Amino acid sequence: MKSIESKELIMAIEELEKERGINKQYLLEALEAALATAYKKNFDSAENVKITMDTSTGEIRVFSLKEVVNDVEDNMLQISLEDAKKEQSNIKIGDTVEIEIIPRDFGRIAAQTAKQVIVQKIREAERSMVFNEYNDRKGEIISGIVQKSEGGTIVLDLGKLEGIMLVKDQIPTESYKVNDKIRAYVLNVEKGIKGIPQVLVSRSHPDFVKKLFEFEIPEIYEGLIEIKSVARDAGARSKIAVYSTNENIDPVGSCVGQKGIRIQNIINELKGEKIDVIEWNEEPSIFISAALLPAQVMAVDIKEAERFAQVIVPDDQLSLAIGKAGQNARLAAKLTNWKIDIKSESQFRTLLEQKKDETEECEETEQTVEENE
Numbered sequence: 001m002k003s004i005e006s007k008e009l010i011m012a013i014e015e016l017e018k019e020r021g022i023n024k025q026y027l028l029e030a031l032e033a034a035l036a037t038a039y040k041k042n043f044d045s046a047e048n049v050k051i052t053m054d055t056s057t058g059e060i061r062v063f064s065l066k067e068v069v070n071d072v073e074d075n076m077l078q079i080s081l082e083d084a085k086k087e088q089s090n091i092k093i094g095d096t097v098e099i100e101i102i103p104r105d106f107g108r109i110a111a112q113t114a115k116q117v118i119v120q121k122i123r124e125a126e127r128s129m130v131f132n133e134y135n136d137r138k139g140e141i142i143s144g145i146v147q148k149s150e151g152g153t154i155v156l157d158l159g160k161l162e163g164i165m166l167v168k169d170q171i172p173t174e175s176y177k178v179n180d181k182i183r184a185y186v187l188n189v190e191k192g193i194k195g196i197p198q199v200l201v202s203r204s205h206p207d208f209v210k211k212l213f214e215f216e217i218p219e220i221y222e223g224l225i226e227i228k229s230v231a232r233d234a235g236a237r238s239k240i241a242v243y244s245t246n247e248n249i250d251p252v253g254s255c256v257g258q259k260g261i262r263i264q265n266i267i268n269e270l271k272g273e274k275i276d277v278i279e280w281n282e283e284p285s286i287f288i289s290a291a292l293l294p295a296q297v298m299a300v301d302i303k304e305a306e307r308f309a310q311v312i313v314p315d316d317q318l319s320l321a322i323g324k325a326g327q328n329a330r331l332a333a334k335l336t337n338w339k340i341d342i343k344s345e346s347q348f349r350t351l352l353e354q355k356k357d358e359t360e361e362c363e364e365t366e367q368t369v370e371e372n373e
Contacts, residue, residue, distance in 0.1 A: 009114055010055065016118070022125040028053055031117050035060065038113040047076040050098060060110055063098040124195070130160045131197040135189045141211045142201070146180045156184070161197050169202035173235035174271055183269065185211060204234035209275070212266045213240065217255050225251045228280040231334035233327055235273055239291060239335045243280040252277050278335070284309065288340060291332035295321035298345060308339045318344040 013031075017024045035051040039062060048065040066079040068091055079099070084091045091097055144156030144163045154176050156163035165184060176182065184201035185208035192198040202208060210230050219225040220242075228241040242251040255277045256263045263275060276294070281287040285300035288309050295317045301310040313321045321342050322329045333340045343351070 009111075010053075012118070016122065020122065020125065021129065022122065024055075027118065027121055028055065030121055031114055034113050034117040035062075035110055038109055042109050049101075062101050064101050065096055065098055068093055068095045068097055127195055127197060131189060131191065134158075134161070134186065134197060134199050138186050138188060139207065139211070140186050141183050141208070141215065142186055142199075143181060143183050144201070146176050146178050146182065149176045149178055156182070156201065158199060161199060163199045163201045165201050165203065169200075169204050171203050171235040171271070171273075173273075174203070184208070204232075206230040206232040206238070209238050209240060209266070209270070212269055213255065216262055216265050219244070219249065219251075219254045224249055225254055226280075229335050229337070231331040233331060235271075237274045237276070237327060237331060238270075239276045239278060239331045241278045241280040241287070241291070241335055252279050276331075284336070284338060288332065288336050288338060291335045292321050292328065292340075292342075295328065297321070306339070307337070309336075309341070311340055311342045312345060312348050313342060315344045315346050318342065318347075 013024055013027050016022045016027065032051045032053060036049050039049050039051065040047075050063045050065055052061050052063070053059065054061075066077060066084075068081055068084045069078045070081065070093060072078045072080050079097060081091070081093060084095075084097045087097050087099055142158060142163070144158045146154060147157045147162070148155040152167045154165040154170060156165065163184065169184075169187070170176070182203070184203050185205050187200045187202050187205065190198050190200065207230070209232055210227050213227060214220050217225065220227060224246060225242050225244045228243050230238065230240050232238040240255075242255055244251040244254075254262075263277065267273060267275060278287075278290045278293060281290065284302050284304075288300050288311065289297040292311065292313075295313055297311055297313055297317075299312040301312075303309070311321070320328070323331075329340055329342055
């Protein structure tokens, strides 16, 4: 029987495996399935077919698959036991026999189909590789050029694909123009329309600040200083808690740098966003006091079970401790993961006096009841 040969096709597939890392077996299986579909479509055939390709010669062979039966009702799908034994002597009823067929002009169809399949699989493989590449970069900072900045969503050119920065992931105080080069934090990678990967990025996420510190501060990158937590009001203020087990390392000083040069690079990247670097402490009262900087704290009363802290500050420090629109207190609560109630010294004294008066009234009432009895 004549067969269809395509040594060039196998060579092309092997070249793709070497150059682009597309698995040869994956391509061959996809090609065989596509050729079977093409055969049925072009020859308007209802029969079951199997197509194989020799991995060394490129020889393509077409087989009609038929069930062995006693009485043939459908010649396309069935074959008698007598005829089946001509193909395979040890065949029995219920088995499937493969009968090779040589469809006329199938070589042209095969070549056309092979080209379409290879182009499609190359595209799919490339998208998959790009997806995996960027998926591995989740949690990292990448650079991109602004392509579109209209309609709220920012579209970035990342080289191999697009980065999408939604409104909620943008810093409210920033404006983005076409051709601006910006850095952003990789939130996630998704498969968009037609399977094309899209990278979701953010400049407002707290971890963007964390990654900037890792990039700018060698001691953090090397693990000598640990970032314990980050709280952020994007575009306005961030608080970051750092810690080192090495007594010879000043974690706050290392992050700020000589004359503030290290932290200034981060502030510049964030277009002037204020950053408070705080030393983490396992003692909640000390950590909470530090978290409320730049305000000075007089005392902290801790309720461990409720993770609640009552903080007392000097009268002239109250507005500073709370911050504009409650920002300082809110960020301190996020940073420490404690509920914080701030009162001035005079407010606290008034509260104590009220409680004292209530206690005295209660005692007088009890005494009156005892006398009446």
